[in-house]
Every structure is written in C-alpha cells, then in structure tokens.
Amino acid sequence: MNNMSQVPVTVLTGFLGAGKTTLLNRILTEQHGQKYAVIVNEFGEQGIDNDLVVDADEEVFEMNNGCICCTVRGDLIRILGGLMKRADKLDAIIVETTGLADPAPVAQTFFVDQDVSDKTKLDAIVTVADAVHLSSQLGEHHEAEEQIAFADVVLLNKIDLVDDKAVKNVQTRIRKINPYAKIIKTNHCSAPLTEVLGLNAFSLDRVLEVEPDFLESDHDHEHDDDVTSLSFVSDTPLEMDKFQAWFGNLLQEKGQDILRSKGILNFEGRDDRYVFQGVHMLMDASPMGPWPAGKDRSSRVVFIGRNLETMNLQEGFEGCKVA
Amino acid sequence: MSDREKFLKEKISSLVPKETELESRGEHFDFQAPVTCSVTTSHSIAVGFGDGKVRFFFEGEKPRIIDAHNGVVLSIATNGEYIFTGGDDGRFLKLSQNGDIVEIANFNSRWVDYVAAYKDSMVCSSGRNVYIWSGDQKKAKSLEHSSTVGGLAFDYTGKRLAVSSYGGVTLWERGERRWTSKRLVWKGSHSKVGFSPDGKYIVTSMQESELHGWRLRNKVDLAMRGYPAKIKSFAWVGDTPHLATSGDHQAICWPFDGKDGPLGREPVCVADCGKQISTFIEPLTGEKAIFVGFNDGSVLLSELDENKNPFVIRNPKGSEISAIAISPNRSHILIGDSDGNILWSTLWKK
Numbered sequence: 001m002n003n004m005s006q007v008p009v010t011v012l013t014g015f016l017g018a019g020k021t022t023l024l025n026r027i028l029t030e031q032h033g034q035k036y037a038v039i040v041n042e043f044g045e046q047g048i049d050n051d052l053v054v055d056a057d058e059e060v061f062e063m064n065n066g067c068i069c070c071t072v073r074g075d076l077i078r079i080l081g082g083l084m085k086r087a088d089k090l091d092a093i094i095v096e097t098t099g100l101a102d103p104a105p106v107a108q109t110f111f112v113d114q115d116v117s118d119k120t121k122l123d124a125i126v127t128v129a130d131a132v133h134l135s136s137q138l139g140e141h142h143e144a145e146e147q148i149a150f151a152d153v154v155l156l157n158k159i160d161l162v163d164d165k166a167v168k169n170v171q172t173r174i175r176k177i178n179p180y181a182k183i184i185k186t187n188h189c190s191a192p193l194t195e196v197l198g199l200n201a202f203s204l205d206r207v208l209e210v211e212p213d214f215l216e217s218d219h220d221h222e223h224d225d226d227v228t229s230l231s232f233v234s235d236t237p238l239e240m241d242k243f244q245a246w247f248g249n250l251l252q253e254k255g256q257d258i259l260r261s262k263g264i265l266n267f268e269g270r271d272d273r274y275v276f277q278g279v280h281m282l283m284d285a286s287p288m289g290p291w292p293a294g295k296d297r298s299s300r301v302v303f304i305g306r307n308l309e310t311m312n313l314q315e316g317f318e319g320c321k322v323a
Numbered sequence: 324m325s326d327r328e329k330f331l332k333e334k335i336s337s338l339v340p341k342e343t344e345l346e347s348r349g350e351h352f353d354f355q356a357p358v359t360c361s362v363t364t365s366h367s368i369a370v371g372f373g374d375g376k377v378r379f380f381f382e383g384e385k386p387r388i389i390d391a392h393n394g395v396v397l398s399i400a401t402n403g404e405y406i407f408t409g410g411d412d413g414r415f416l417k418l419s420q421n422g423d424i425v426e427i428a429n430f431n432s433r434w435v436d437y438v439a440a441y442k443d444s445m446v447c448s449s450g451r452n453v454y455i456w457s458g459d460q461k462k463a464k465s466l467e468h469s470s471t472v473g474g475l476a477f478d479y480t481g482k483r484l485a486v487s488s489y490g491g492v493t494l495w496e497r498g499e500r501r502w503t504s505k506r507l508v509w510k511g512s513h514s515k516v517g518f519s520p521d522g523k524y525i526v527t528s529m530q531e532s533e534l535h536g537w538r539l540r541n542k543v544d545l546a547m548r549g550y551p552a553k554i555k556s557f558a559w560v561g562d563t564p565h566l567a568t569s570g571d572h573q574a575i576c577w578p579f580d581g582k583d584g585p586l587g588r589e590p591v592c593v594a595d596c597g598k599q600i601s602t603f604i605e606p607l608t609g610e611k612a613i614f615v616g617f618n619d620g621s622v623l624l625s626e627l628d629e630n631k632n633p634f635v636i637r638n639p640k641g642s643e644i645s646a647i648a649i650s651p652n653r654s655h656i657l658i659g660d661s662d663g664n665i666l667w668s669t670l671w672k673k
C-alpha cells in the first residue's frame with residue numbers, strides 16, 4: 001500500500017449530528033485546488049449538491065468463506081472501480097459512512113480486493129465526535145466506541161458548547177479507547193483540511209510514529225463490552241519464529257475482538273525494524289529499514305479491542321522474547 | 324555517431340519488441356481517457372471512454388465522436404441499430420450512429436451501472452433497481468432486487484433477463500402481461516453475468532475470483548475455481564461451445580458440451596503470457612480462436628488448442644487491455660487500453 005499513483009481514500013465516520021456534513025461541505029466548497037470525490041450514504045443528513053458526489057448504499061458483503069475479516073463494502077468496490085476510470089485524475093476520495101456503521105468492512109475492503117488496493121489506498125479513518133454527546137453515545141452504542149477505536153484522527157467538534165472540564169473528560173474517554181489517534185479540537189469542523197486529508201496513516205512507515213501513552217494504561221471497566229487498548233514494550237529482542245506463531249494464532253482466534261493492532265518489532269539477529277498494522281484478522285507487515293544508529297532498539301505493540309484482558313497478551317508477548 | 328553510440332542504439336533496438344504486423348499496418352490513437360467499454364453494432368464498433376465520449380469506428384472512415392456523458396461511460400450495449408450507454412452522471416442514453424442522443428432516464432447522483440438491449444427492449448440498472456422499456460412504452464417497468472445489481476444479460480430470445488447481485492442471480496421471464504422471477508442462489512457477490520448461446524446455462528464472475536454457473540433445467544451448480552485474479556471478461560467460443568475466461572496468466576476455456584458441461588472436466592488453457600494476468604477475451608468471429616488481452620497491454624491470438632502457439636497481435640504498452648472488438652463483417656479489429664490508446668487495423672493482410 002505504498003504506491004504514489006494510488007489515489008488516497010479517507011473514511012469519514014461519526015454519529016448523526018456530529019458534523020460530518022459540515023466537514024464534507026467544506027471539503028467540496030473550499031478553494032484548495034484539489035479534485036475530490038465524495039461518496040455519501042443514502043441516509044445523509046442533508047443534500048450536498050456537487051458533481052463529484054456519489055450516492056451509495058452501504059452494502060456489507062460477506063465473501064463466501066464467511067470469515068469476519070472478509071466482510072467488505074461491495075458498493076465501494078464498484079464505485080472506486082468506476083471512479084478510477086475517470087479521465088481527470090482525482091487527488092483524493094472521501095467515503096462518508098452512516099453514524100451506525102462499523103468501520104471495519106470499509107478498511108478491510110482495501111486489504112481484500114486486489115483492484116481496489118492496486119489503484120487506491122486507505123489514507124486514514126477520521127471520526128467526527130460531538131463533544132456534547134460523545135460520552136453518552138459511548139455508553140449506549142458500541143458503534144460509537146468502534147468509530148473511536150478505528151480512528152487515526154478524532155475531530156472533537158462543538159467544543160464551544162461545553163466547558164473546559166467536560167472537554168478534558170471526553171478527551172480522557174477517547175484516549176482510554178484509542179491512545180494513538182490524533183485529537184483535534186474544533187468548532188464547526190474548522191480544522192485545516194491538511195490535518196484531515198492526505199495523512200497516509202495506513203502506510204507502514206507511519207507506524208514508526210506510534211507513541212501511545214504507556215503510562216495511561218487503565219483497566220477500569222464499566223461493562224465487559226468496553227473497547228480498550230493495551231500496549232507492551234520490550235528492550236529484549238524477540239524471536240521471529242515465536243512471534244509469528246503467537247501473533248498469527250492470536251489474530252486467527254481473537255481477531256474478531258482485536259479491532260486494530262500496530263507494532264514495531266526488534267527481532268534477534270535482524271538489523272531491520274519490522275513494522276505491522278492490522279484491522280481485525282488482516283495485517284500488513286514489512287521490514288522498514290535499519291534501526292537508527294545510537295537509539296535503543298525496543299519492540300512496541302499496541303492492541304485496541306474488546307476483552308483484551310482475556311487474551312493473555314502480556315504473557316504471549318513476553319513469551320516471544322529471546323530466552 | 325561513435326561506435327559506442329552505435330552499439331548502444333543497436334542494443335536498445337534489439338530489446339524493444341518488433342512491431343507486430345497489426346501494429347505496423349494499423350492506425351494508432353491516443354484519446355487520453357481510459358477505454359471503458361465497447362460493442363459491435365450492425366455497422367460499426369462503438370467505444371465508451373472515461374471522459375464521457377463515445378466514438379464510432381466505421382471501416383475505412385475516421386472515428387465519429389459523440390459527447391455523450393458528463394463523466395465516465397460505465398457500460399454499453401446495442402440492439403444492432405442503436406447503442407445504449409450508462410454513465411456516472413446518472414444518465415441512460417440511446418445514441419444513433421449519426422450522433423443523435425436521446426436521454427431515456429436520468430438518476431442524477433445515482434450511477435447507471437449496467438445496460439442491455441434486445442430488439443425493442445432496453446434495460447438499465449441503477450442501484451438495486453432494473454428498469455425495462457419495451458416497445459413504445461414511455462414509462463419503465465421497475466424490477467427491484469435485494470442488493471445492488473452487478474450485471475445484466477438477455478438470453479438469445481430476449482424473453483429472459485438475468486440480473487446478478489449479492490447472493491446469486493434473479494432470472495426474470497417476460498410473460499404475457501408481466502415479468503416473473505426465479506432466484507438462483509449462491510453465496511457471495513456476483514458481477515458480470517451471461518447466458519450460454521443455447522440458453523441452457525447462466526454463468527457469473529464473482530468477487531471471490533471464481534466463476535459460478537447454473538444449469539437452468541435443474542439448477543445444478545457449477546463452480547469454476549483456481550483463478551489468481553478476478554474474472555473481468557468471459558466469452559463463448561466455437562460450436563462446443565467453450566466459455567473462454569480471463570483472470571489467469573492465460574485464457575481458461577471450459578467446455579460446455581454434453582449433458583453436464585464442465586462438471587468434472589479439465590479446461591483448455593491457451594495463450595500463456597508468463598506473469599501477466601488476462602483481462603479481456605474476444606472470440607474471432609466464426610473461428611475456434613480467441614484474442615486475449617493482458618494487464619500489461621499485450622494481446623495474443625490463439626486457437627483453442629493447447630498444442631498450438633499463440634500469435635502476438637499487440638506488444639505490451641504498459642496499461643491493461645479494456646476492449647477488443649471485431650467489426651461487423653470481420654474485416655477490422657479494435658483494441659483499447661485503460662490509458663486511452665486504440666489500435667484500429669484490418670484483420671487480414673491485403
């Protein structure tokens with residue numbers, strides 16, 4: 001997923017009323033000199049009128065082996081294929097999802113379909129969150145949690161309507177679910193578009209910038225269905241065979257509950273950094289050049305998901321260390 | 324020129340493949356917009372492009388250009404006389420070879436993905452709906468499906484219409500007063516659909532890089548698997564007939580004769596192109612032979628015989644073959660790719 005000729009696709013999620021349409025209208029009307037296409041869902045909040053708006057039904061298809069990682073957005077495969085036939089090349093494509101959509105099938109489409117991954121690349125998942133209502137939405141709808149969990153960027157919108165303390169609370173709440181998403185505080189989704197589009201967040205080299213807040217690992221639970229994150233660090237090198245066996249098995253068996261995973265790995269006897277990132281059971285991994293000279297070679301992994309505490313992640317990760 | 328320059332020039336020219344016969348005698352066009360679809364009418368070949376234009380190629384004439392859509396021409400069909408196009412501008416159009424355009428329907432921001440035509444019937448799909456106009460009807464009959472339509476095809480009688488979608492094919496039959504439907508079920512997402520020439524089988528290509536078929540008499544399922552890529556193109560060839568398919572490093576041709584068709588039988592594999600993946604198949608009209616286009620832009624011509632060597636018709640130009648069509652009286656061939664290059668040539672040496 002690193003080819004320059006691929007058109008970047010930004011996935012825009014967020015609950016109804018959070019401000020997705022405001023952001024889309026900005027993307028379509030601002031003078032930015034870029035050519036964007038926007039794929040909107042049929043339950044859009046209000047009509048957006050523009051030549052480059054495509055109406056879509058969110059059709060989640062199960063590929064016939066029935067595995068969760070092979071649920072994809074069939075309509076996206078069709079529409080992205082059509083957009084790639086345009087004579088005028090697009091600078092970017094934005095996919096709006098309905099408030100209650102699970103972002104996983106959208107992301108998985110880019111891993112599973114060859115034509116889609118040849119010509120386009122998933123740029124980032126951007127979640128618009130309503131500072132007033134996010135806390136209650138997180139408690140009531142697991143989709144809201146998922147949208148935060150999958151996000152590379154959270155646009156925390158409508159902060160003018162709440163006080164500083166409430167903003168802080170909701171930020172803490174977001175951090176607990178997703179320690180590495182970039183949080184941008186805005187009113188009327190007024191963030192610069194350069195902070196929302198063209199982020200290349202799904203490119204493996206961006207994983208090198210993963211700096212989760214390790215100190216904030218918090219294990220309080222309101223109920224078992226909570227999405228949380230866990231991260232681990234090791235200064236002892238890992239054994240490649242052991243890691244592959246453990247991690248492969250983990251994704252196979254628990255991939256349904258692991259929403260996203262990322263990591264940088266230091267394998268015994270290898271000079272290259274190994275980087276991976278995954279969505280449920282699907283994963284992209286590759287060596288990403290040698291470790292910088294004079295810096296510590298430490299392995300770091302992050303998991304975001306449900307029931308993480310039942311997966312013996314700590315033990316599993318420790319077990320990969322060179323004895 | 325120094326010896327070294329001479330040496331380099333010779334070296335380089337020995338690396339560039341020689342022009343094929345067709346390339347040297349044909350006309351070359353670069354239309355700067357992807358070739359998206361093509362169809363052979365009773366007088367010409369009509370080609371759709373990614374900039375909304377349709378070009379008609381007549382034997383011995385310059386191509387005629389029609390500004391049809393405000394966007395991509397997504398699909399094309401003909402009833403012999405007129406052509407019908409669907410576009411990402413939401414319009415379903417009827418075009419005459421003289422350049423007259425009639426807008427049959429406009430779905431605005433909903434694309435017209437697929438079209439089909441048979442005599443005085445014209446059909447298009449937009450989203451989950453299929454719209455049929457028959458005879459002089461001004462208003463379309465609308466047929467709804469449970470998910471977005473992936474392909475449309477009439478059988479040779481024009482009385483049956485196959486509509487593929489998620490989970491199978493809906494087979495519509497034209498009755499005295501209305502259309503009735505039967506559902507052919509197979510898990511997964513189905514796109515391109517076609518009837519066998521005798522109307523006994525329906526075949527679809529699937530998201531899972533395989534083909535699915537149904538023998539209509541008793542709904543027996545046929546699964547044709549083992550492809551490394553999605554099957555973007557298939558066509559019926561010869562009297563057997565064979566179903567020649569893309570999606571592999573060669574063309575995979577399944578026999579559909581006998582009682583059970585390809586059930587339990589090996590396909591014929593021809594036109595091997597090494598690492599490349601085939602993307603377009605077009606039969607050489609009246610022969611047991613096919614033109615096979617590949618993702619690097621090369622085109623081979625092969626008989627359906629594994630012991631015969633294929634001919635190189637077009638050298639790789641870098642982008643995927645997205646159209647091959649033979650002119651109505653079999654005198655010319657048109658080859659188009661996804662960069663907008665067209666090769667238009669006589670088929671036979673003068």
